[in-house]
Amino acid sequence: MKLTQDHIQKLFRFTRKHYVEHYDLQTELVDHLAHGIEEQWQKNPELSFDEALQREFEKFGVFGFMGVVEEKSAAMRKKYLIVVLGFFKDFFKLPKVLLTVFLVGLVTIIIWNIPIGFRYGSVLGILFAHVIVVFFVLFKNRSNNELEMVKQGNKWLLKDQIYSYGNWVNFLNLFPILLNTGILRGAMPMDTIWVILGFATLIVLTGIPTYIILYIVPSKAEELLANTYPEYNFEYVL
Amino acid sequence: MANSKLYKGSLNTIILKLLDEKGKMYGYEITQKVKELTKGELKITEGALYPALHKLEAEGLLDVEVAKVDNRIRKYYKLTDRGEKETVNRLAELEEFIRSMQNLVNPNWSIQ
Structure with missing residues (x-):
């Protein structure tokens, strides 16, 4: 039967x-x-x-099903991380590494041209602005995804992961908080090129994953989903 | 009764070996086959087998394809190229482990 x-x-x-x-x-x-x-x-x-x-x-x-659900989520997080890491590595290989070096140089020059007294404030400002932009895009994309999900009727684990950005925002939040201790200001004044270069690298290295997570991965979402779920484009006649 | 912990450590290898032999299999088929192979020795629940499959898939050792069977979607698992290489490695590791254990437990006996 x-x-x-x-x-x-x-x-x-x-x-x-x-x-x-x-x-x-x-x-x-x-x-x-x-x-x-x-x-x-x-x-x-x-x-x-x-x-x-x-x-x-x-x-x-x-x-x-609890164990199955948990393990599947963990497996998908891993898959997502592998995808993001793959794109991240591209920024350290030719030709994209040139862009990375250029950006670090550019940020270094920008900070170098700011009067010493304002340098810490400016770096903090950039990092805070970064967090705010991430929050803004996050909510915009997330609501778009939910809308689409309602239209499509089904929820896909990897898609959720793509539009929840693997907790990147929480991680980003840490930087300005950590830097705002005041201790760094005394211990590491931004008066040498090396310190400035360090902060410029930090800004670029946090910026690249944001760009990957917010733009590259979602733009390739359909492709990734179709590869992950052969049933994604499967016509399911109920 | 056999200690199921001893089996659980080898569950992934059992799955890989099965897929190596059969080509492609779906979840239910794998769970039943694993149960059949380890019959009477242990009770691995479906709750343990699916996570193992999903983990292997996330590691890139398994690939999936779907087909519409009856009135539902069936998901088939098969080994990727990496999965095939890994199966050979893991089987060799398992055999080595069995040999070591046998030497430890009964030095005069050999599986060869």
Whole structure:
């Protein structure tokens, strides 16, 4: 006996009820449960759908789908990080490394031309402005993604990851806070080219991942999603 | 009863070996086959097998493809080129481990 389309829909609802919110994982679990139920029906055709489902679900252990969801999220975070790191490495290889060196040089010259008394304030200002811009783009893109998700009807784990930017913003927040201690000002006055070069490198090195996370990865999102999820462009007729 | 911890450490290798033999397999098929192979010795739940599959996929050792079967989508796993190389390595490691353990437990016995 085969499952009907109604049963499949019930299984999708079942996975959602058990905290599997992403479509990629839902489809896999639905196929698994469906297969398991059909196999049980072969041995025992009298068994009700709900009973067979319950038995199949119990095989996932006391925590149900929780472990699967957690591990899948961790695996996707890893995948996302590998993608970002791949783009990041490009900035240290020819030809993009020239751009990196140019940017560090440019920021160094800009800071060098600021009067000594204003240099720390300016660096902090740049880093704060960076955080603010990230926040702004983040919320704009995130709401766009949610809108699209509502239109599309399904939630994809990697897509969520792409538009939540792997907590980069929290990490960015740290810099101005750490620098604003006042201790650095005394210990490392920005009066030599090396200190300025150091700060210029810091600004560029935080700027590159932002550019990758906010622009490069989302612009390639469709391609990445299609590679990750063969079912992403799969016509799913319900 | 066998200690399932001993098996869990080798779960990834078992999955890789299965895919190496069968080409491509889907989740349910893998879980049933692993259960069948380790029958009576341990109980690995589906809750442990899927995470192992997803982890291997994230590591780039497995690739996925989908097909519409009956009225649902089925996700198949297969080894990537890296996965194939890694399978050879991991099997060699596992064999080495078994040999070492056997030498440790019973020095007069050999699997060769």
